[in-house]
Every structure is written in structure tokens, then in C-alpha cells.
Amino acid sequence: MDQTEATNRNDTLMDIVKVTLRFGGVKALSDVSFNIQRGEIRAIIGPNGAGKSSMLNVINGFYTPQEGEIWFEGKLRPRLKPHQIAYQRIARTFQNIALFEGMTVLDNMMTGRMIYMKSGLLSQLAWWGKAEREETENRLIVEKIIDFLEIQAIRKTPVGMLPYGLQKRVELGRALAAEPMLLLLDEPMAGMNNEEKEDMCRFILDVNEELGTTIALIEHDMGVVMDLADRVVVIDHGEKIADGQPDEVRNDQNVIDAYLGVSH
């Protein structure tokens, strides 16, 4: 069954249609189509080098595909610069934590509010009127997220000094600070111990349920994905090989072959 047709258009947040991405002669993605529905947790999985991260970078605007369309909130997305995508309220985390190491947890999360802060350079220089009000308002929202993620105790700590698991959580916090329509997580559980993984899982579910945020995540760990995701799309060698509920995907012969490395 074709997912795109099956779902009501109004429930679709993002529709990725026949996206092909090439680097020189190498095809990183070919003809990949799937959609992301409002309020779901959508997982993109696949073996190493399958093109998962490329897919995320296309959604995030870091890469521009040579072919294909991306529909967001019912509108065809024009070609945008990477920083402009953030203004569409698409936020992300990175596989290798990309925090601003010299800055405190609070400052890192305040950068997430950048897209809502409109005061001009001069008003900031004078720390006057709009600029001051804006800082206070946005600070309040950031404090709420700090409470949500239970990181009150470290808000003034430079992130470079935090352990790995907490850094990942702060990075999630920075993305949440943007109050995203679509939250992209690039291997949120990578490199974590079991306890940290459980914490992160809980936070992802909480974000989805309590804040109602739509999430698309890449994950390597099949077990984690099956527990977490509402729907899973599987990519191998840059092509979509399966798409559906976790149970359907788990028993799909193509998927089993791809993960076990059966040659085509």
C-alpha cells in the first residue's frame, strides 16, 4: 500500500517525493519517497553508509538534492539556504554532538531561540527596550525546557565540561528551544551506556507526547527503534527498501537481508 495515498493530506507534515542526491558520480540517495505525519515518531534506519544521514541533511537543508521535491506543511519548499530552514521551525541534533563548547548550557539553549529574536543590532548595543524584553521572554521559555529535561543544576556550566550523556540532552534542549514543528535526531542514542539510553528514550517519548512534537530520527540500534517509532522507513544503498509499522518492517525479507548483508 502506498503510504502517501493512504494518509489524509492534512495529517502529513512533510512529504518527500522522489529525492535523488548525488555527490559527483556517486548516488547517495536515489528516488527516495516517504512522508512524515504530524505528531508521529518516524524512524529512518539502515546499515552503515546507507544514506540515512544524507536524508536528514536533505530535510535539514544542508544538502540540496538534484532531483525530487520536498513538501512541508502542504507547500512545496523552495530552495533555501541552510540557516533559513531553521526559520521554518525544523530543528536538529547531530550524530557527533555539535554544541557550542565554550558556552554555558543556558547560552547554548538560548541560541535555539535565535529565530524568534528580531531586535536590531543598535537596540542590542544599547541593551534597551526591545532587546531586553526579548531576552527575558525567551529566557522564560528556555527555563521551561530546562525544567522539562531536568538539567536545572547545570544551567550555568560550560557544556565542554559535561559528561557525554548530558551533552546529548543539552543538544536536544537546544533543538527543543526552537519549539520545532519537526525535530530531527541524528542517532540520539549513539555511544551511550544503557542507563543513558533509557533516559534519552524517555525524553524522546515525553517530547512527543507532552509537547506534541513531530520527530524524525535516525537510529542504528534496531531494538531501540522498534520500541520508539510509530513508523519506520528503511534505506539501503541509497534506496528505500521498506516502509511501515515496526512489526511489518522487522519481518520484511529485504530488511533482514540488508542487515545480514546478503548480496543482491
Next chain:
Amino acid sequence: MQTLLFALEVSLNGFMTGILYALVALGFVLIFKASGVFNYAQGVMVLFAALTLVGLQQGIVPFEHLINNLLGTSIHGFGWNMPTFLALLLTLLTMLLLAWLVEKLILKHLVNQNPVILFMATIGLAYFLEGFGDLMWGADLKKLDIGVPMGISDTVEQATYDWFGYGFFIDRLDITASIVAALLVIGLTIFSQFSKTGRALRAVADDHQAALSVGISLRRIWVIVWSIAGLVALIAGIFWGSKSGVQFSLSLVALKALPVLMLGGLTSIPGAIVGGLLIGVGEKLFDFMVGPMIGGATENWFAYVVALVFLLFRPQGLFGEKIIERV
């Protein structure tokens, strides 16, 4: 006692020269932190800012030599002096325009290139700006006087004479420069710590990808950083220019900024300041104590020898980020 007081006076003078070194070094650090570009043109930007200020203030017609030679005319100045305030404002605008042009014409086209390529581009910019400045305002030595207090401060001499029985000779220009530099550094620090744009600047300095992902435009930040570097260059140009006249050699003060950077670290703003002060005080004291034993004139090389020692034992400088080679 007398010698000790004299040494103190020498250190104090060195301290103030050091602040001027720090001011030039600061321009390098700002740009390097934000964009990873070692801006070879920083010294020439100091010269260009000072030249533009003098030229505007003295009512020199831009490109007058060129116009005279091409058209056979003999224009020589507008015949008026521009009010200092207006000249300062116009010079500042020129530096902002320069920052914008640098981004538009150079950086934009070299995004994601190897740092050495960007470095080469700034060498090109340095030579262009040097020639352009000469062509625009003439290559002769110009005296810069915008009313900055100059000469030995009587107040300081009198006060120190009353306290210690020994009068300190301190130039009022150095005192003013120190105060202005201190205010500038405090202002920049507050701006970068507490404003949205300051936060964006620090974010870009830390991680380009992450900065893009939260909606920061790298190109806008580069224009801002080069503008700040232009402002710093203007201030350095005013004080160095008032001190030693405006001509080509002014761009060579940037050479003194290099050992300062080696000492303080290329990525640290406090490093640039501490480095500048250490070099300033160090070279004066060294010349005072060791100079007479080895024939004097040590100020010319002291800073470079210190830099060399640092390169051997602590290549990242006092405050720089540790250099980690990933294999």
C-alpha cells in the same frame, strides 16, 4: 631606589605600548575565531583607516594624483578641513563598507575552502588595500591630529614627584589610548556575552554546522566580525597614527602583533590582551636591564625571540586551544 622607580616608569610605558599591540592583535583574533581566517590584511586595515581619516579631515581630494595625471588638471585638496567628528564618522562608514565588500567579493566565493586559500586571499587583499590607499590619498607622510591629548603629562609627573620624589614621564597619548582600549575591550566583552548577536558570534566561533542549524547566517556574522575588526583597526590607526604619523610603515605594526598572538594564542581575546601587555612590558624592561650589556636596540628583536621560544615549547600560546591532531 632611583633605579627601581626608573624601572617602574619603564614598565609603565611598556604597559601602555603593550595595550596598543593588544589592540592590533585583537583584530586578528576576532576574525580568526569567527571564521578561521588568519587575516593578513589587519595591519593594512589599520593603515587604511588612518589614511582615510587623515585624508578626509585634511580635505584631500580622493585620487587627486591620478586625476591630475590623467586629465592634466592640478587639483590640490578641497581647500577645507572637515570637522573631526564628521571625518571619524565617514571613516567608520568606510570601514563598514569595506567589511561588506570583503564578504561580498572575497569570502562568499571561498566558502568551505582550505584555510590556506583564505589566508592567501587576505594577502591579496592586503596588497590591494595598500596600493588603493596610496592611490586614493597619496603616499606622503601625513600628520594625524584629531585632538587626542599628546605630550608628557604634567599631572602624572607632578603627582609622582610629590609621592616618590621622582617624576614619571608618561605620554598623555598613551594614557588616552589605554583608557580607550580598555573601554573597547569591556564593551566588546559585554556585547559578546549578553546580546543575541554576541551569542551568535560565539556560536559561529565554536561550530559552523550547529550555528547554521539554529538559524544563524554565517555570512551575516562574517560581515559583523569584519566590521568590528575594521572598528578596532580604526582605533589602533588613530593612536599609532597620532604617535608616529600616517604612512606605509604604519601597516608594519601588525608585525609586532604576530609575536603577541604567538604568546597569547590565536583564539583567545584575553590572550591577545595579556600577550600584548607582556610583550610591551617585556621588551621595555629587557632593553632597560639587559640592553646596555649587549649594545642596546633589543626592542627590535626581543618580541620575536620570545615568540620563537613559545613556538618551541607551547605552540598554542598561553591561552590558545590545545592543538589536537586527529588521526
